[in-house]
Amino acid sequence: MAGIAGTSVVAAPLVTGLKLSSTLMYLAATGMLLIMNKIQPSQLVKEQRNAARLFKQLLGQIKTTMSLQTPTIEVVKKVMDKVLALDKAYPLPLIGVMLEKFPLEEEMREIVRVMKRKDKADYLRLGEKALKVNKVLALAGPLLTSLAAVGSAFVAPPAHGSWGVVLGVVGGALASVVNTLEHGGQVGMVFEMYRGNAGFFKLMEESIESNLKEGEVERRENGELFEMKVALQLGRSLSELKDLAADSSSRRGGIEEFASNLF
Template sequence: MAQVLAIDEAYPLPLLPGMLEKFPSEVKPAMWWPKRAATAAPSRTEEDNGWSAEKEREMAEVARVVKERDTAEYVRLSKLVLNCNRVMAVAGPILMGAATVGSALGGSATVVGVVAGALACIVNSFSHGGQVGMVFEMYRNNAGFYRLLDESLSSSLGKPPAEREHADLVETRVALQLGRSISSLRNLPTSSKDPKEFGSRLF
């Protein structure tokens, strides 16, 4: 039930009262999973499931890079596309109004009306044909994907090693999700010193 409610909150159906805002005041990653409960600090036990201090530092660094770079980048792109969508949503009707007024006045104002009408058609075509709103949702969903990966890693590292998945399984899964090889993932803590290095190689 918690998963269903989380999905409903992230993607409300148009028939329900709480619809997705077309122009939200704050852009956040889409979160289609239930909130995780806080976990206790990890404690060492005899069964470490392949986890070592070095492996934990490696995964913690991967989670940091994903959070600070990948998630932040897609939130930034979401805001950029949202602002473009806002401008086009305002510019379209204004240009169409100017075209109507120019055509009604006649004379030299007709030229202004024709130019404004052409610009209105271009703006509306780009806004609807380019699916700018869908691009915004795509970037928001990508940010949510990396947010989920960061939360999953952080939650796993917050558990005692005996309660985690085997370290090799976690490492392989994270490498597949980020589109990296195992060796490339292990080198990420070193290569992340480059500010242009992102965690993912997929998007």
């Protein structure tokens, strides 16, 4: 509309209508972009999926515990702490025979070191980049539509208002490109995915370290079962997990291989 209004082929009475319509539509687009970029629907969807997955996982753990034993006060308190932690971490979706217990401590410590150096650090770095891109796009979209609105308001025949036509047309076109990159590319969801993956490895680190720090051997998880659980969470076999720990232990300077084969 801004481009048509700036041409000489349009009758004078129609120019005002085209200018007004173009300006109002650009202002409406600016308001919608500000709301969309603040809410970040794609990121909200990813958070909802993560929250639902973690709550289902917690429900499964509760059912398994109840089927094996009568829950004690201490068990109930731990479960409540987990529920409250999830509730705090995901606020948007709410607007939900004796065996040696841990015989492989050094291997697990090496796995934790690899996850800290490689997996978690890498996803935090990628998440930071995605966040910066998202912020730039979120600011650029409304800014461009605002400039286009200003330009379209001052559209006049070519001899008098060519800058208005250029600003109205080019600003609108660039805003469309920026909006497509941000929301079509799901930049918010990409950032949330990286953040969620980094959180997954942080959770694994804390789970392993809490077992290693447990002073009473009887209270630790069964070592072989725990090692198998860690291997499954990382998408590795037990032999691959042992090889990774041995490789990391022999090369203290760090290894190129990531701990996880899943992400």
